Amino acid sequence: VCITFSDFGKMQNICNLLVEKLGSSVIISPPHFYHTAEAVDTLRRQVCLAAVGNTRQKAQEVCRLFGQSLGKPLLIREEEMKEWEGQIDSHPSNSSDTLTVQQRIQSATIYASSKVFAIFEIKGREKRKNKLI
Numbered sequence: 001v002c003i004t005f006s007d008f009g010k011m012q013n014i015c016n017l018l019v020e021k022l023g024s025s026v027i028i029s030p031p032h033f034y035h036t037a038e039a040v041d042t043l044r045r046q047v048c049l050a051a052v053g054n055t056r057q058k059a060q061e062v063c064r065l066f067g068q069s070l071g072k073p074l075l076i077r078e079e080e081m082k083e084w085e086g087q088i089d090s091h092p093s094n095s096s097d098t099l100t101v102q103q104r105i106q107s108a109t110i111y112a113s114s115k116v117f118a119i120f121e122i123k124g125r126e127k128r129k130n131k132l133i
Helices: 010-026 038-064 101-108 128-132
Strands: 068-085 108-126
Touching: 038 068, 038 108
Parallel strands: none
Antiparallel strands: 068 108
8 A cells, every 4th residue: 555645744644553553564665755846946936035025125225325215126037946866964875764864854855046147216305394395
């Protein structure tokens, strides 16, 4: 029987229950971790949005330093997207059967980074008193 879980905690609970109730008549193979295409696409979008947010925040801080205010974005472009799977720290000669669950999770974890280029409008700070007159 092959079961697909999306929650690691639930998988552990079910495996423990099966072993507890069925004893030695059940053999549980080590888990195989993978990411759906949808999950990877969601990760890419989240990373890009975070990079744009970080860029905007930094631009706001620079504007405050010079007594200006940040306006609307004029151009936002993602220049580079990198993604990689986690690496285990053990020797490459270890087969996947000898890895601990934690090592399997670590090696299956996907990391991503995004480099964005953005141009923002910069507005001078106008005094409200002058606007009211």
